[in-house]
Amino acid sequence: MSVLVYTENWDGKFKKLSFELVSYAKGVAEMLGTKTTVVSIGNVDEAELAKLGNYGASKILKVEGDNLSSLDNQVFTGIISQAAIKENASVVILSHNNTGKAIAPRLAVKLNAALASGLGKLPLSVDPFTVNKKVFSGKAFADVVLSSDVKVLTLAQNSFELIENGGAAVIETFDAEVGQVKTKVKDIQKQTGKILLNDAEIVVSGGRGMKSPDNWGTIEELAELLEAATACSRPVSDEGWRPHNEHTGQTGKIIAPNLYIAAGISGAIQHLAGVSSSKCIVAINTDKDAPIFEAADYGIVGDALKVLPEFINAVKEIKAK
Amino acid sequence: MKIAVCLGNVPDTTTKVKFVDGATLDKAGIQWIINPWDELALTRAIELKEDAGNAVNSVTAITVGGKDSEPTIRKALAIGADDAIRVDAEPADAFAVASELAEVIKGKDFDIIMCGIESSDYNGSAVGGMLAEILDLPSVSAVSKMNISGNEIELDREIDGGKEVVTVQTPFVAVVQKGIAKEPRIAAMRGIMMARKKPLDVVPSTGISANAEFKSFGLPQPKAPCKMVDPANVAELVSLLQNEAKVL
Known part of the structure; x- marks a missing residue:
């Protein structure tokens, strides 16, 4: 058993959101009495990957490839689901950002998993697996019980404290089968020099x-x-x-x-x-x-x-x- | 080309929600609307059909809901959808809804299937992606612009800190967000009259069960009253933010 986290990278770098995800996953793993594995897709160097160990990742599976620099929902879902099966993951955690919203629901179907999205806190219990989430756009909260064997969770950005523990992660190359890329990127337009709204403190x-x-x-x-x-x-x-x-x-x-x-x-x-x-x-x-x-x-x-x-x-x- | 738009029936966004025994939504007095993101999807689908340069033959609105959701799907017809399908099932969770939608969509040869990125009731951001996976179709999420050129579709997809222009072949699922259409379209009287004659198919539920159970609901704790600062003393506010709230 394990907890699997997927964090994207931004031109080969992680950001606070990545460390929040790993800190959160470590918390879930402790509740389950198991360890945290990260799957990273795209080209990220070892020094950058090693940073995730400090927030609680025991193992990092890296999947590299030049055709993996931009998101194809089916390809990424396929890779993460292979990692989840390899690691016998009982919980898979992604960010509730645009990338996570694109992949998490697909992944839930592929893994026969229930999905709970936009969480800000650790699960209330792991048996039965119960989470508290905002509903009606924050006008109410709900306790949601996930009854499937595997669960997919997405974490709201800026809602979970970073927890550094000085740990180190084992980094492995993961030879996942990469499917056909069907989403072709013609152009990328990035804001430069500005603090992003979702990242801003x-x-x-x-x-x-x-x-x-x-x-x-x-x-x-x-x-x-x-x-x-x-x-x-x-x-x-x-x-x-x-x-x-x-x-x-x-x-x-x-x-x-x-x-x-x-x-x-x-x-x-x-x-x-x-x-x-x-x-x-x-x-x-x-x-x-x-x-x-x-x-x-x-x-x-x-x-x-x-x-x-x-x-x-x-x-x-x-x-x- | 055929477009399907999946619509959720949700409480009006200004609703003050209440619950019966903390377990079910109190539906008394609630105005029901098309989920705002789905309404934008529908608007864009109709715009694409109206532009004669696109060979869009039909826009079909599909919802999963009981008889009480019919006014919402009729509204979609009044706005301009050509026909509609209602799956007669209470929407239990995102997986059950996506599964019911997939059953209806299978075999109907839709080229573009559009869903809103979120619903304003359970905020799951899940149905569109789940539907695409069940149907084994490509999906593009956070779409803020969509145009057709032949059977290739060009989309703007929002990413952290910018956007990408992407292309995808049909059939596919577009999960759309704000920007896809400027303003949701409002039904005109003529449209409302015409909607009564448009086909609305009611299909039975396949009985697919949910895997997430909304066990109980609660309301947020009331917030402490706002601390008011004299407009003549803005420096005091800054000092409070620095020393009391410790956010500066």
């Missing part, structure tokens, strides 16, 4: 209360100062003031940063569904009855256009100290 977000796209300079200045990502509410992206990939909310991005600063956002229930897992929410809004204040930890009733520049000055002062 701090997010500065603007709503219609910012009044005009011309006023986004202060949002960007504050974000840069705090090494934060920028985000926006749905009306702002619908108006074309900001790109769609900045829209946080139920149908946009669901994020869980340590600090979410909502400037001029009223906090419609759909917006809160995307940000309510943030550890700390700051709201700046002219309307004292705006629903954002019910979700916020700290609030200022005031015009975001006046408050943000003062916020920036105050941050500069503490940075100078």
Whole structure:
């Protein structure tokens, strides 16, 4: 028996999300009294792979190949399922990001496994295997019992603490059968030099209360100062003031940063569904009855256009100290 | 070319959910809608059909649900789907829904099968991928743009920190997200009248059982009240974030 984790790599590198996954898998493995194996697909060097040992991986199966640099859902599902069978995995864990969402459901079918997705905490029990997950976009929680022999779980990003334990992993080359790649990538367009919204520990977000796209300079200045990502509410992206990939909310991005600063956002229930897992929410809004204040930890009733520049000055002062 | 769009019937996104004995959703007073991502998928499917440059012959809306989900599938017909299929089964979990959908879709020669990336009720992000695996078809997920050129489909797929332009041959499953269509289409009166005459097939459940059981439900703990800071003293807020919340 074992717990198997799949972590993707970004141009041959892992990131915090990868270490969260391994830390989580190690926790599940301890509950089951077993060990954690990682399967890595694509070209990653040994030094990078070795980092995963520190978070609890006992073994790493590496599957390399130049045709594995971009995702083909069927090919990746095939490789991970072969690894799960080889390792006799009873639980397979992936991220609840776009890659995990693409593969996990396919993998669940292939392994005759039940799937529980978007988890933030360790299982409540392993016999019966019970997890607690958010439902109705965070408006409720459910205890879900997975009755299959194998279980597939996906972990929400930024929801599980990293646990370093100084361990070392055995790295093996895994000769998996790679199926036919049917998804052909014609072009890749990457954001460069910006902190990604899903990775960010701090997010500065603007709503219609910012009044005009011309006023986004202060949002960007504050974000840069705090090494934060920028985000926006749905009306702002619908108006074309900001790109769609900045829209946080139920149908946009669901994020869980340590600090979410909502400037001029009223906090419609759909917006809160995307940000309510943030550890700390700051709201700046002219309307004292705006629903954002019910979700916020700290609030200022005031015009975001006046408050943000003062916020920036105050941050500069503490940075100078 | 034939397109199928899989639709979920979910509570309106503004619903304050309640549960009976912490075990089942209290359906009293709930407005039911097409799951928002599925509605965007349907909108894009209809746009593709309307563009005469694409040889799209039909858009079929498919749902798994009891008789009470019929208004939702009728709405899909009113928006512009040509015909609809309802599998007469209560949606127990993602696997059961995907299995029921696969049974209906098998042998119908759909070229593109579209699903939303998530449902706003159980947030599983699972049905589309499971369906593709059961049908042994390629799938592309997080699709934010889709165009047809011959029997090759060109898609934008969102990745961490950007997007990829990918192509795939039909038949395949497209799991779509925000961006695939600008705004969901709203049914016009003419469409609502026409929808009454469009075919809606009701097919029996195959009785495939779920493998995840939603045992109990609970509501989040009420949050501590928001600490208000004087707008004349923004520095105090920054100091609280640094020293009390310890997030700066």
